[in-house]
Amino acid sequence: MDAVSHLLRLARPQARLDKRCLLGGATRMDVAAHAERKAPFHVLLEGACTLEIGSKLLEVRAGDVVLIPGGAPHRVTTPGCEPLSPTAETAGEAFVTTRSAQSRAPVIDLFCGHYTFGAGAGALLFRSLPDPLHVSFGSSDEGEEVLRMLSALMRGEARREGDGTAAILSALCTVLLAMVLRTSRGVNANATLWTAAGDGRIAGVVERVLADPGADWSIERLSRAAAMSRATFLRHFVRSTGMTAGTFLGQVRLMTAAELLATTDATVASVAGQVGYHSESAFSRSFRSAVGTTPARFRRASVRPA
Structure with a gap:
């Protein structure tokens, strides 16, 4: 299984399309902070x-996707010479349609939604992403074509708003997330995604670790897998993923552990061994530090009532 598919299987995010925004010029739309996860x-x-988020101002063009993993409040503004107008919303079956409060011809067609994820693998994945994450699919013919098809399906379902619309839009939003996670670099060249390492040798190492996180992955073994010297591997890994090899390995192991705790009856000690920890206590300390609760409590909270 490829890295992005593997990560989405572990994280199991739920997707929802909330709004279709047809905003005229000189319009301001404020988006409140989202709840945890x-x-x-x-x-x-x-x-x-x-798009203004904190002190950052992003210039967004057709074909761009902006993901805000931390859920911070932000503002969307359209260009225009008139005083800024707020927005008005109309509720539909599947989602809300947002327009300028004043009657102004639309200058943007913007879909807005959110991903919901659990406290384990999902939270670890989203926390590891640049925040905000700004990706452009209009810069390549392939990306533009895929987004165009995805957009056509979104627009078609937006107009239909019939049986199955919410489920179809949710699936399309999950496809969009997969596209984002496999894009090696965002609009900002510094926004490196570890889920899509640009160096094929590093990407190969990422996939091997995801396939077998419990193996004895020493730096020497990782560098051999990449056919690099130790020093060269460490340098290239940080450049390609934005994190150290040790941080990456720890993250994958804890994401896998969260999945095992939530979906199997294996003991905490067994899970610790399966993801490469030599002692249950060391695993429990690492898990609690990353997830905010002990493995046992996480498992109890993950059990769904029959």
């Missing part, structure tokens, strides 16, 4: 706008 996203199909 909810990550909003925006995909711009037509036009151009700015």
Whole structure:
């Protein structure tokens, strides 16, 4: 299984499309902070706008996707010379349609939604991503074509709003997340995604560790797998993933452990061994530090009532 598919299987995010925004010029849309373990996203199909999040101002163009893993409040603004107008919303069956409060011809077509994820593998994955994450699919013919097809399906379901619309839109949003996670670099060249290492040798190491996180992955073994010297491997790994090899290995092991705790009856000690920890106590300390609770409590919270 490839790395992105493996990660999505571990994280099991739930996707929802919340709004279709047809905003006229000089319009301001404020988006409130999302609840814990909810990550909003925006995909711009037509036009151009700015997205302000904290001290960062992103210039968003058609074909761009912005993901905000931490759920921070933000503002979307469309260009125009008139005083900024707020937005008005109309509720539909599957989601909300947002327009400028004043009657203005749309200058952008923006879909807004969010991903919901659990406290284990999902939280670890989203926490590891750049925040905000700004990716452009309009910069390559392949990416533009895929997004165009995805957009056409979204628009078609938005107009239909019939049986199955919510489920179809949720699936399309999951496809969008897979596309984002496999994109090696965002609009900002510094926003490196460890889920899509640009160096094929490093990407191969990432896939091997995901396939067998419990193996004895010493730095020497990892560098041999990449056919590099130790020093060269460490340097290339950070450049390609934005994190150290040790941080990556620990992350994958804890994500896998969370999945095993939630879906199997294996003891905590057994799970610790399966993901490469030599002692249950060391595993429990690492798990609690990363997830915020002990493995046993995490398992109890993950059990669904019959």
